[in-house]
Amino acid sequence: MNSSNHIGSPESPKKGRREFINYLLGGSFAAWLISIVYPIYHFLEPPKVEEVKVSNLKVGKVGDMEKESGKIVKFGSKPVLVVRTAAGDYKAFSATCTHLDCIVQYRKDYGQIYCACHNGRYDLNGRNISGPPPAPLAKYNIAIKGDEVIVFKDES
Amino acid sequence: MENVVKKKGYFRELDKSLGISELLHAEVIDKTAPAPVHWWDHAGLSCFGGLTFLFFIMQTVSGLFLLVYYQPHPDEAYASVQYIDSYVNLGWFFRRSHAICSNLMMITVIIHMLKVFFTGAYKKPREMHWVSGFVLLLFTLGACFTGYCLPWNQMSFWALTVVTNSLSSIPFIGTYLVEFVRGGENVTGVTLLRFFAFHLIIPVTMLIFLLAHFYMIRKTGISEPL
Structure with a gap:
């Protein structure tokens, strides 16, 4: 091919038109690509789930839990650890470890709250006392109405 | 260069x-594409093989993304399909296009085969093109049917029951075959999981036959105008 007088050559006087067509084609290709990629991205986005707002939760009668025991309850979409201390008091904390989101448990043998993932420990006030957790557990409130134990969270 | x-x-x-x-x-x-000679060239009937492949690609893409939400379990399948239809962003679009394009693909396959048959394009040296194409027809039917079973609604369930049962009319091996495809004596959750697996295995196998089909056409060129 002789490139000096070929229409597509850079020296050609038709260069402007050819470039314009190239941009047009490139632009159309980009638009086409977006029209495919965007719906796929949108499809993969997790659909919004209507969350049920929970402001308080009955966890049972006062005598239901043994002293020095704990149990995990579902407070809306979040796990909450309810602990009954040796003295018989109830306490509630977010059960999500502040380190890497594992679920903590009450350990009777330690008398502490324990995270099995990386040996993190919290005392019964939710303070991080040993291991990797960087912050204390979030507190939930306990109310006892009659003999019903209720967990609730301050709205603030 | x-x-x-x-x-x-x-x-x-x-x-x-x-x-x-x-x-x-x-x-x-x-x-260069051969210049159109006959009315069927002008009518675009020679495009239907390519169109079928286009649908194959679309089915693969939409199917792969439906996998993200579909759950092949008898308790979950129907609910997950409803979830795709009503909650997933554009889920209805992906599911309906997967279903509609499967029908369109059957139509293009049939037009493609009719055109090849009536123009004699299957003749020597292109016999194996026809044979591989026929295998692809069977795979397409298989993919359509296994897909039809996956929503696990009444239509799926009874289609599955009737079609698998019809295999029992094959002499000698019929009853064994029914049990083989059902994964047991009856249509159960095991059957659903099997058909889900078949629905994925079939297109993968199909790809091998497709590549062979295309390679043959590239090698011999398309049939010259008669």
């Missing part, structure tokens, strides 16, 4: 390593 598109930087380097524009020119851009 004259044809290699002169691009700058990364594109040129990539192109040099992969030889994409060279391949594109040799196989697509500089390849």
Whole structure:
């Protein structure tokens, strides 16, 4: 091919038109690509789930839990650890470890709250006392109405 | 090398390593299509093989993304399909296009086969093109039917029951075959999981036959006008 007088050559006087067509084609290709990629991205986005707002939760009668025991309850979409201390008091904390989101448990043998993932420990006030957790557990409130134990969270 | 598109930087380097524009020119851009001769060429009937492949690609893409939400379990399948239809963003679009394109693919397959048959394009030296194409027809039917069973609604369930039962009319091996495809004596959750697996295995196997089908056509060229 002789490139000096070929229409597509850079020296050609038709260069402007050819470039314009190239941009047009490139632009159309980009638009086409977006029209495919965007719906796929949108499809993969997790659909919004209507969350049920929970402001308080009955966890049972006062005598239901043994002293020095704990149990995990579902407070809306979040796990909450309810602990009954040796003295018989109830306490509630977010059960999500502040380190890497594992679920903590009450350990009777330690008398502490324990995270099995990386040996993190919290005392019964939710303070991080040993291991990797960087912050204390979030507190939930306990109310006892009659003999019903209720967990609730301050709205603030 | 004259044809290699002169691009700058990364594109040129990539192109040099992969030889994409060279391949594109040799196989697509500089390849001349035979001029239309007969009315069926003018009517575009020669496009239906390519259209079928286009649908195959669309089915693969939409199907792969439906996998993200579909749950092949008898308790969950129907609910997950309803979830796709009513909650997933554009879920209805992906599911309906997967279903509609499967029907359109059957139509294009049949038109493609009719055209090849009535124009005699299957004749020597293209016998194996027809044979591989027929195998592809069976795979397409298989993919459509296994897909039909996956929503696990009444239609799916009874279609599955009736169609698998019809295999029992095959002499000698019929009853064994029914049990084989059902994964047991009756249509159960095991059958659903099997058909889900078949629905994935079939297209993968199909790809091998498709590549063979295309390679043959490239080798012999398309049938000359009669």
